[in-house]
Amino acid sequence: MNAKITRLKRYILIYGISRAICKALGRMKLPYVRSLKIRRGRSVGLIGCGNFAFSTISFFVSKNQGKVFGSCFDINSENASFFARFYGYKQAASLDELLKDDLTKIVYIASNHATHAEYAMRVMENKKSAYIEKPITVTYDELVQLTKAKSKYSGTLYAGYNRPFSRALQIIKSRLDTTAIHPFTVNFTVCGHKIEEGHWYRDAKEGSRILANLAHWIDLSVHLFQQRSKMPSVIHIAIAYSNPNTPSDNISFVFTTDLHDLIVFTFTSRSEPLEGVNETILLQSGDITAKIDDFRELQLWDLNTYKKYKFRPKDAGHESAVLQPFRTTPSRNWKEVELSALLILFIEKMVSNKSSNASFDIRQEVETFENATKAERSQ
Ligand SMILES: NC(=O)c1ccc[n+]([C@@H]2O[C@H](COP(=O)([O-])OP(=O)(O)OC[C@H]3O[C@@H](n4cnc5c(N)ncnc54)[C@H](O)[C@@H]3O)[C@@H](O)[C@H]2O)c1
Incomplete structure (x- = not known):
């Protein structure tokens, strides 16, 4: 417990109070907490509702854009439901529902590494843009396929290398x-x-x-x-x-x-x-x-x-x-x-x-x- 309090205190000093609390809440996944921002549009989708998507992607999108969240998908439906409740995603959806959601224009991909390229290609095929967390692909062949998809479809690709x-x-x-x-x-x-x-x-x-x-x-x-x-x-x-x-x-x-x-x-x-x-x-x-x-x-x-x-x-x-x-x-x-x-x-x-x-x-x-x-x- 002492180590957790020390960590939280250090996180508050390093990341500021709201992000430090967000990082802690993301790990606890308490069922009753929710963020307090107002709803505005539904252009953002999310695949992979884990720690990084919680304390970084959704946190910064919500902080700067308000509630622009459409569908979120995770193979662990409890994780997706938690995101929908906390950040006000319109729905914890199936992958197909997310991909067919016409309002969604940009999909953040923060799932396990081996799925990034495949999800990004499906997002592009469905006429949306994809923000791919690192790594972009895990194999050379996937990088070839992704490049092919990029030249074929009109959506934009963004990479999550932040430094x-x-x-x-x-x-x-x-x-x-x-x-x-x-x-x-x-x-x-x-x-x-x-x-x-x-x-x-x-x-x-x-x-x-x-x-x-x-x-x-x-x-x-x-x-x-x-x-x-x-x-x-x-x-x-x-x-x-x-x-x-x-x-x-x-x-x-x-x-x-x-x-x-x-x-x-x-x-x-x-x-x-x-x-x-x-x-x-x-x-x-x-x-x-x-x-x-x-x-x-x-x-x-x-x-x-x-x-x-x-x-x-x-x-x-x-x-x-x-x-x-x-x-x-x-x-x-x-x-x-x-x-x-x-x-x-x-x-x-x-x-x-x-x-x-x-x-x-x-x-x-x-x-x-x-x-x-x-x-x-x-x-
Ligand atoms: N840029 C950075 O500084 C930074 C830091 C940490 C993590 N990341 C990246 O973020 C991504 C997620 O990492 P994390 O730390 O949040 O991990 P995590 O384990 O907390 O979250 C991963 C989520 O993906 C879900 N998932 C697993 N397989 C899936 C699938 N096939 N389809 C859909 N969802 C699936 C899991 O259920 C989980 O909710 C990784 O790509 C990681 O490398 C980036």
């Missing part, structure tokens, strides 16, 4: 000198959740923690590379495993590129972090040095200046990422998301083979992928 939307990243990007090709040195050190055997994340069909967690920082690296006018041609990847039996836990890997970038990732998950996922990011490029402390603080140095930014509540970019479908400003470029998905799947394969060294040839990988999507389209 590029954080204020810390926005500030850093505004300070990068993109007129020259300065190499990046970046160090990501991440304390992830301790995930027990038997948790659905551990099911082989859901992919490893590369897809489930490290995808965030791999994606962020691709986003940083895209800030320059030239992409590297090749990313050399070296992986160090601490335990070959659980290869994607307690792992380090390094990217070096032909543009002389050096990106280091360390992911540790030996005990449960009291305050949730905790990360530090050190970045150097040109004259800029930046240090992000868990998206609660950013320190930024260049040759002559120093500035410290505090983010209260913590801002890892979740709110802005979730609100992409409602913004008039451009969302993440989907080609960039596709490239990051290809790199993530490449590293996933390295880890499943327990391989330590490989090179990701960007041009060749993109060309092969484009040929595969063309071949698919012409079939």
Whole structure:
């Protein structure tokens, strides 16, 4: 009990009172509590009514858009009913009811990883847009199929990789000198959740923690590379495993590129972090040095200046990422998301083979992928 109270107090300080309470309520699923917002339209659908959909997706949509909730679906009907009651979703629906609901324009997908791509394709087929939580797909073939669906149907695809939307990243990007090709040195050190055997994340069909967690920082690296006018041609990847039996836990890997970038990732998950996922990011490029402390603080140095930014509540970019479908400003470029998905799947394969060294040839990988999507389209 004491640990729960300590956690709640820390969450209130980090996330603010309403989101901290929301995170706690989402875990308790009390039958009688409901949110107090007024109803306005029914354009938002949801597949997968779990913790993330409760304390992040529905929380931020409701906070910014009011009650725009149509149908929600979960294979666990109690979870869906809880969402309908708490957030005022019009109905805890079957998948077909949700897909046929004409008022629904955007469907958030926050179910288990292995279902994301298939649900996204069904959403697109039904003339709606899809917001896909990470990972976008768990296999290469699914990425090919999803790309084919994207070119065939008119709906928009959004990706739930949130860190590029954080204020810390926005500030850093505004300070990068993109007129020259300065190499990046970046160090990501991440304390992830301790995930027990038997948790659905551990099911082989859901992919490893590369897809489930490290995808965030791999994606962020691709986003940083895209800030320059030239992409590297090749990313050399070296992986160090601490335990070959659980290869994607307690792992380090390094990217070096032909543009002389050096990106280091360390992911540790030996005990449960009291305050949730905790990360530090050190970045150097040109004259800029930046240090992000868990998206609660950013320190930024260049040759002559120093500035410290505090983010209260913590801002890892979740709110802005979730609100992409409602913004008039451009969302993440989907080609960039596709490239990051290809790199993530490449590293996933390295880890499943327990391989330590490989090179990701960007041009060749993109060309092969484009040929595969063309071949698919012409079939
Ligand atoms: N962006 C982030 O920072 C972040 C953080 C946490 C989780 N997530 C992602 O959110 C998603 C959900 O994670 P979570 O932590 O909420 O897990 P969770 O276990 O709390 O929720 C998953 C929900 O999906 C439902 N579900 C399972 N199989 C389903 C199926 N076939 N069809 C429909 N619903 C199904 C479950 O019943 C459950 O309600 C995952 O993709 C996860 O990676 C993202």
